[in-house]
Amino acid sequence: MRIHLLPLMLLAAACLAGCDGDGHGHHETIANYISIHDGSIAVHAPGRADADISAVGDLSIADASVPVSAAQRDLLKHYYGTALTLRDHGIATGKAGVATAGQALKSVVSGLASGNPDRIDGEVNASAARVEAQAALVCNDLADLYTAQQALATQLAAFQPYARIKASEADDCRRGLQKDHGGH
Numbered sequence: 275m276r277i278h279l280l281p282l283m284l285l286a287a288a289c290l291a292g293c294d295g296d297g298h299g300h301h302e303t304i305a306n307y308i309s310i311h312d313g314s315i316a317v318h319a320p321g322r323a324d325a326d327i328s329a330v331g332d333l334s335i336a337d338a339s340v341p342v343s344a345a346q347r348d349l350l351k352h353y354y355g356t357a358l359t360l361r362d363h364g365i366a367t368g369k370a371g372v373a374t375a376g377q378a379l380k381s382v383v384s385g386l387a388s389g390n391p392d393r394i395d396g397e398v399n400a401s402a403a404r405v406e407a408q409a410a411l412v413c414n415d416l417a418d419l420y421t422a423q424q425a426l427a428t429q430l431a432a433f434q435p436y437a438r439i440k441a442s443e444a445d446d447c448r449r450g451l452q453k454d455h456g457g458h
Contacts, residue, residue, distance in 0.1 A: 307438040308357055315357050317436040325436045327354050333432070340432045349429055353422040360415035367408040409451055417444035 303309045309316045316324040323336035331347035331354070333340040342350065420439045427437035 307436075310358070310361060315354055317433075317438075319435045319438060322435055325433060329354055333430070335432060340430075342430065346426075346430050349422070349426045353419070353426055356415065356419045356422045360412065360419055363408065363411040363415050367405065367412055370405045370408045406451060410448075413444055413447035413451060416447055417441075420444055 307318050309318070313329065315327045317327065318324055326332075326334045327350050329351070331342065331350035333342055333346075333350055416439070420441055420443070423437045423439050427434045
């Protein structure tokens with residue numbers, strides 16, 4: 275039974291509190307190092323001003339515009355889009371987790387009340403499988419964001435201190451999903 279996923283799903287739901295997904299007027303944090311605010315992405319590095327990336331590939335650090343080539347601008351736009359995709363898949367995963375948590379509670383109550391606890395497992399597993407599929411997208415997005423970050427850091431010296439996502443983070447995400455699958 276995948277009921278052990280319930281705490282993770284509830285945590286995801288709590289993380290979504292206050293996120294409306296539009297990226298305007300508030301801050302949303304992605305991958306611990308990035309936040310979305312007022313339509314731009316702020317990339318954080320300890321002891322440094324944020325690097326702000328706009329949808330059109332503008333980069334500013336400490337409110338000063340950083341000159342970029344056309345190729346660098348394309349990398350910045352790709353990074354921006356990848357970060358938003360990660361955010362969107364994270365929100366969808368959280369919503370699926372909330373739905374699964376609700377389904378799990380409903381299945382437990384219904385199964386116990388009807389005297390048919392055997393059906394609980396099947397109902398919860400079906401919902402949990404949808405959450406796991408959505409979570410796999412988040413792991414892939416994190417790997418894509420790491421790749422985009424590395425390309426940017428290689429091509430744009432000003433961005434190098436902001437390349438904080440590690441390759442191991444996507445690997446850890448995938449291992450966590452495999453662990454929840456019982457190692458399969």
